[in-house]
Amino acid sequence: MTNPASGSSGTNSSGDNAPLRAILVGVGAMGRGWLRNLQAADDVELVGVADLDVTAAKTALDEAGLSGVPVAGTLEELVDETAADFVVDVTIPEAHHAVTMQALRRGLPVLGEKPLAATLSEALDLVAAAQVYDRLFMVSQSRRYNPQLFAFRRMIRQLGGLGILVAEFFKAPHFGGFRDAMDHPLVLDMAIHTFDSVRFLTGAEPVAVYCDEYNPAWSWYAGDAATTAIFEMNDGSRFVYTGSWCSEGLETSWNSAWRASGEHGTTLWDGDGPPTLEIVEGRATAPVSDTGEVDPLDGIAGSLRDFVQALRSGRPPMGEARDNLMSLAMVHAAIASAGSRQRVLVADVLAQAHAEALARVDDAAVGDVLRSWTTLTPPS
Ligand SMILES: NC(=O)c1ccc[n+]([C@@H]2O[C@H](COP(=O)([O-])OP(=O)(O)OC[C@H]3O[C@@H](n4cnc5c(N)ncnc54)[C@H](O)[C@@H]3O)[C@@H](O)[C@H]2O)c1
Structure with a gap:
C-alpha cells in the first residue's frame, strides 16, 4: 500500500533548454514579488498573468515594464493561449485548491505559495491530484532557502x-x-x-x-x-x-x-x-561536511530555481507537496489542540482530514488514490 509520502515524483520535463513558460496567478502583495522573481530568472519566461482584479494585474505589469504580457481574470482563460509549461499560484490560501486543481487538470505543474491549501483535507486532495495527473506540485517554503x-x-x-x-x-x-x-x-x-x-x-x-x-x-x-x-x-x-x-x-x-x-x-x-x-569540553564531534549542499540562494529565488531544476531533471525539490503535507499537518494539529485544549496526535488529524477528503472528492481517479493511502504518517 502506498501513502502520500512515497511514490513517483510526478515531474514534467521540457525536453530542451529553452526557458520554461510560466503563468502567474495572483498579483497581490506577494505576487508582485513573484513577478520580479520570474522576471529576473534566466531560464523562465512569464507568458501570462491571471488575477480576479484584472486592473490591478495590469498596473503591476505596467510598473514592472511587462505591459505586453497577456492578462486575464482566471487561469483558464490563459492556458490555451499561452502554451505554458507551469503555473505559479500566489493567490490567497482559500483559492489555492481551486487554482492548483485547475492547473493540474490542464496538465500543468504548479509552484504554489504556502500554505499548501487552506485546509488539510484540501491539501490531501491536491497531493492525490498531482499523483493522478502526474505533474509536479511544489509548495514554496521560501524560508528554507x-x-x-x-x-x-x-x-x-x-x-x-x-x-x-x-x-x-x-x-x-x-x-x-x-x-x-x-x-x-x-x-x-x-x-x-x-x-x-x-x-x-x-x-x-x-x-x-x-x-x-x-x-x-x-x-x-x-x-x-x-x-x-x-x-x-x-x-x-x-x-x-x-x-x-x-x-x-x-x-x-x-x-x-x-x-x-x-x-x-x-x-x-x-x-x-x-x-x-x-x-562541551572533551566531547567535540567531527565537523559535518558540506559535501553535496549547493548554495540554496535566498527566498523565492531559491524555490523557483529548485522547482525549475526539478522539472528539468525529475529530482524531487524541497517543498514537494507530499512532503510538505507533514508541515501543514503540524499546523492543523496545533490548531486542533488549541481548540480542544488536549494533546493531539498528528496521525489523528491526518486521518480526520483523509475522511473529509474522501467524503467530498468529486474526481473518481483522485478518490481512488486517496483510498489507496492506508498510512498517512511516516514511521516513528
Ligand atoms: N513565502 C512568504 O514569505 C510569503 C509572504 C507573503 C505571502 N505569502 C503567501 O502568498 C499568498 C498571497 O499572499 P498576498 O499577501 O500576496 O495576498 P494578497 O491578498 O495581497 O493577494 C492575493 C491576490 O490573489 C488574487 N486572487 C484571489 N483569488 C484568486 C483566484 N481564484 N484567481 C486569481 N486571482 C486570485 C487577489 O485578487 C489578489 O490580487 C498567500 O498564500 C500567502 O500566505 C507568502
Whole structure:
C-alpha cells in the first residue's frame, strides 16, 4: 500500500533548454514579488498573468515594464493561449485548491505559495491530484532557502542526539487584508514556515502536539495572533514554538530566534546572522561536511530555481507537496489542540482530514488514490 509520502515524483520535463513558460496567478502583495522573481530568472519566461482584479494585474505589469504580457481574470482563460509549461499560484490560501486543481487538470505543474491549501483535507486532495495527473506540485517554503539555515542544520548535526529545539517569533506587522480576518493568522499563515524549518533542520517528523492559542487584548487581528506549542518528534526530541504577531519592541527575525540543545552542547541562531555552537569540553564531534549542499540562494529565488531544476531533471525539490503535507499537518494539529485544549496526535488529524477528503472528492481517479493511502504518517 502506498501513502502520500512515497511514490513517483510526478515531474514534467521540457525536453530542451529553452526557458520554461510560466503563468502567474495572483498579483497581490506577494505576487508582485513573484513577478520580479520570474522576471529576473534566466531560464523562465512569464507568458501570462491571471488575477480576479484584472486592473490591478495590469498596473503591476505596467510598473514592472511587462505591459505586453497577456492578462486575464482566471487561469483558464490563459492556458490555451499561452502554451505554458507551469503555473505559479500566489493567490490567497482559500483559492489555492481551486487554482492548483485547475492547473493540474490542464496538465500543468504548479509552484504554489504556502500554505499548501487552506485546509488539510484540501491539501490531501491536491497531493492525490498531482499523483493522478502526474505533474509536479511544489509548495514554496521560501524560508528554507537560506544559507544560514543550512549552517544551523550542520551545527545541529554536531550536537549528537537532539534534546530540545526552541523557536521564538515576535513581530508586530499591520498587514490589513486576509490575515486580519483569519481565525488562526499566526499559526496558519506564518508558523507554517517555522514548523517546516523544524522538519528540515532535524529530519524528524511530528508525532503529537499540545498547543495554546490566544489573542492579546491589544491585538489588531480578529483571530488568535499568539501561540505556544510543544511538539513531540519521532526522534524523541521536543520542539517548542512560542510566538506573537502583535508583539511590539525588540522584535525577532522573520525566521524566528532559535536554540537547539543536544547531547554534546548547544547551538543558537538569531534567524539572521551566522549561528553559533558550543560543544562541551572533551566531547567535540567531527565537523559535518558540506559535501553535496549547493548554495540554496535566498527566498523565492531559491524555490523557483529548485522547482525549475526539478522539472528539468525529475529530482524531487524541497517543498514537494507530499512532503510538505507533514508541515501543514503540524499546523492543523496545533490548531486542533488549541481548540480542544488536549494533546493531539498528528496521525489523528491526518486521518480526520483523509475522511473529509474522501467524503467530498468529486474526481473518481483522485478518490481512488486517496483510498489507496492506508498510512498517512511516516514511521516513528
Ligand atoms: N513565502 C512568504 O514569505 C510569503 C509572504 C507573503 C505571502 N505569502 C503567501 O502568498 C499568498 C498571497 O499572499 P498576498 O499577501 O500576496 O495576498 P494578497 O491578498 O495581497 O493577494 C492575493 C491576490 O490573489 C488574487 N486572487 C484571489 N483569488 C484568486 C483566484 N481564484 N484567481 C486569481 N486571482 C486570485 C487577489 O485578487 C489578489 O490580487 C498567500 O498564500 C500567502 O500566505 C507568502
